Amino acid sequence: MSRVGGLILLTVLVILIYYNNSKSDKDTYSSSERTGIVEVHFIDVGQGDAILIEADNHAMLVDAGENYAERVVIDYLEANHISRLDYVIGTHPHSDHIGGLDGVLNRYPTDRLFLPSVTHTTKTFENLLDAIEDNQLNITKPDMGQAYSFGPATFTFVAPNSDEYEEMNDYSIGIKLTYGSTSFLLLGDAGKASEQEMLKNHYDLSADVLKLSHHGSSDSNSEPFLDAVDPTYAVISLGKDNDYGHPHAETMKEMMEREIKVYRTDQQGTIIFASDGKNISVNKENYLITEEDIK
Ligand SMILES: [Zn+2]
Structure with missing residues (x-):
């Protein structure tokens, strides 16, 4: 082979290697290729919760909706080029939170899985335990007050603070x-x-954005609690015409009186918040509370 021919071959090889590397790098990138931005996606999964958090190529999922929403959640993660999850949190064993988690754990390598110390006798919960076993994952119990790093952000656990509750909802992480x-x-x-x-x-509960607990139910979101959080924005993750009357009128009244900007997945679809560490932006205009909402 001539010297020129060798050089050309080498150049082609270098280009091929470079192309393949950049291609495989790209596959592991999340949608927010911008650095220094934390995005919180409240995915519209109907009645239930599924929240994707992304920051500098790190990804974390809090809940995964009902069983029937599993495809919605996985499609959403795929569309956002998620290839692995640093953290997965199943807040509590109700199906509108952990229903889709088995599918997520089967599909995505997960570094750390957090679940509360409570079991449930449903098929949905058994399916989750099977997925945990099949993927040889360990369950980490949340340790209150412990800080975890997540890209440029950190998170700490603030609940649950007891070992036993009467209500399953109170076990929520x-x-x-x-x-x-x-x-x-x-x-x-x-x-x-x-x-x-x-x-x-006496946790520091103040926050700019509060996901209203229990889909805007009046069993949660008590006045003293809202006083402590004092949010600018509130998100309600719920399904249209759900059987529970969520969000409850009492909660919506509180939002109106406190002039909190409300966002609803049933009315507005997926809501995405982005923070640069100083300012927060939202992909939608806030929902305008109606007379019907507070009746
Ligand atoms: Zn729920």
């Missing part, structure tokens, strides 16, 4: 995600008993 001077509070379906404990423990 709650986290406060902080990035710079901005913060998000996500508490699954934590009810008033859990809220009282968080207040009693």
